Amino acid sequence: MTLATSAASDAASGVQPQLVIDRVTKQFGEGPGSVLAIDDMSFNVMPGEFVSVIGPSGCGKSTLFNIIGGLLDEYAGDVLIERERIAGPHKAVGMVFQEESTFPWRNVIDNVAFPLELLGVNKSERLDLAHHFIDLVGLKGFEKLMPSALSGGMRQRVSIARTLVSKPQILLMDEPFAALDEQTRLLLGDKITQIQQDLNQTTLLITHNLTEAVQLSDRIVVMTYRPGKVKRIVDIKLPRPRTSDVVSSDAFGHYVAEIWSDLREEATRGMVDSESAQRGGSRG
């Protein structure tokens, strides 16, 4: 293995980053009506690292997520996985979407087993794995129900289980806990960190929740309000294994306060922007 010492790689250990985001820019549309959603973002994610991307609503988080997931193939700059530029969905990547994404025509267990069906895993193994992950997201006993019989938060957990079941090397999650109450969010956070540590999964979590980001991450990328840029990258040096108990520690509080001061600036800009857009009125 060559020790390529690109500025990006972790030079000390010689480990290559698993995910490289290099000068990524994305503009929607052309001309005066266009929106510059992401402007020149760069950061790397090392194998097994848990990185959160945090930023105010509308700053381009989901756009970045879609680019990395290969769903938006027209973008400037490079997203590299295994040195390959992403121009379509990559097999190593599993995605949990921000919107509700369960299949309403499949019951819980068939939803969760769907990716395994595609991989041709035999039925008994498929069901075992699906049961395991349903149990893990706290939905044991709901296997046979249709999504329409579940609450929004429960449905979101079904989609999380559906993505985890195929054990992707790189896990992308776009506000997966948004529909959950605080307690479930913390407990599910614990479970996800545990799997992530067990499988040494590289994880990119998109969120606008500070506590969640600090609780789970090795590093946090703070984004600016439109156009989305990297405002700051914060290393979270809280010890691992980490559980949700960490939220009551002093160090945790410091991190939250520190990131909040950055984020407040951006969030305020976002608010002012949308208020003036409303007053400007005639657009929408």
Add this chain to the structure above:
Amino acid sequence: MASSSLAQHRAIPIILGASTIIGAFVVLEVLLRMGVVNKYVVPLPSQVVMALERIIVEENIFGRMRETAYEMVVSCVMVIVLGVPIGSLLYRWRSLRSAVLDWIAAMAAAPLVLAFPLFLVMFGRSPTTVIVMSVITGLAPIIIKTTEGLLGVRPVLINVGRSLKLTDAQMFRMILLPAALPTIFSGIRLSWTFVLISVVGIEFLINLGGLGQLINDLSERYDLPGTYGAIGFVILVSVAFFMILERVETWLRPAK
């Protein structure tokens, strides 16, 4: 105990429904006998019931039902076999869609029945004419609803499929079609209604084949009770069709 009360629960709506119909007949009978409703427009329900035996014995009603049902089955299957693929093509090819969708919608609104002489020339006075005309009459709603259903599939579901690297065929079979199915079924229901009306209507119009012709015959003979009795059989066949459709729908869709 529990099971007998459950059985009761099921029986109550049926008894209620049957007694409503019988009650309506009784009321109608009374109104007719009192002369409130004209006997030369609506026959006495009791006469209609008596006429049933006559049309069953003399008019070969079961043979006619079979003939009408055959035309209906063929047409109903054809509208699905043609409509769903055409609707899917229109979903897939945007330019084709913008070119023809308005025409198809116009077709749904046009009184195609009036074009029957044209089809008579092409296919003669045969069941083929009835089937072809009924298929054309019933095709539009199912095409439109299929396209609409596919276009309405939530983008995030398609993205789930894309991120799992589904092939086009898998995407269609495993995501697009099941997601669009409820809408497609509402199209099928509409189409089938058109088809059933059209089959009987065209049989009546060209005086050919099953129940439609019988109704035509009986009404020309001023056999009012017989006409209404025959209409009763048309209703029977239609109900059977929609019961089948409902079965298929619940079978394909475990829950709503």
